[in-house]
Amino acid sequence: MVMAVLYKQMALYFAFPFFFYCLARSYKKPVKIFYASLGAVIAVVLVLGPFYQAEGVDGLLKIAEKVLPLRRRIFEDKVSSFWCVLHNFVKVNYWETPLQVKICLLSTLVALIPGMYLLVRNPSKKQFVLSLVYSSMTFFLFSMQVHEKHITMP
Numbered sequence: 001m002v003m004a005v006l007y008k009q010m011a012l013y014f015a016f017p018f019f020f021y022c023l024a025r026s027y028k029k030p031v032k033i034f035y036a037s038l039g040a041v042i043a044v045v046l047v048l049g050p051f052y053q054a055e056g057v058d059g060l061l062k063i064a065e066k067v068l069p070l071r072r073r074i075f076e077d078k079v080s081s082f083w084c085v086l087h088n089f090v091k092v093n094y095w096e097t098p099l100q101v102k103i104c105l106l107s108t109l110v111a112l113i114p115g116m117y118l119l120v121r122n123p124s125k126k127q128f129v130l131s132l133v134y135s136s137m138t139f140f141l142f143s144m145q146v147h148e149k150h151i152t153m154p
Contacts, residue, residue, distance in 0.1 A: 012143075013136040017128060020116045024123035074100045074144060082107075082141045104144040111138045 051059035074083045074093055083104075087093050092100065115134035119127050 013139045014132055016112055016116055017119060017131040017135050020119050020131070021123055021128050024120045028123075074104065101144060104142060108139060108142040111142050 048060060048063070051063055055062070074095070083092055092103075095103075112135060115131050115138070119131040
């Protein structure tokens with residue numbers, strides 16, 4: 001998952017279901033989840049460690065700037081996301097970029113709550129697959145800088 005997120009921000013679509021599924025399952029099998037969590041931490045250190053060692057926090061910030069498209073506008077062209085539809089009534093694409101980022105982040109996180117809640121209450125394989133689709137559709141509708149190819153992710 002770490003490598004996927006560093007490749008493209010689209011992998012964030014699936015990070016939340018994986019996290020909440022592991023969290024819910026950890027109550028039933030804490031030892032296995034501990035080793036999986038330890039593996040994730042080791043992966044983060046192995047992948048990001050050299051960048052931190054070479055340039056410190058600036059190196060990590062450079063990676064974040066490349067992975068997350070926060071310097072662009074809320075949407076490009078006419079992508080069928082919530083923001084494109086809203087732009088017909090309120091010109092959201094002309095707001096300041098930091099405001100756009102905050103609104104996208106907040107709306108995406110709020111929209112994720114119901115699906116992740118259901119996954120934590122019932123951490124079955126079927127619910128996990130449904131939450132993957134739910135999360136990816138939520139990110140497609142509300143996240144920053146969505147392209148039409150992102151709809152193929154769900």
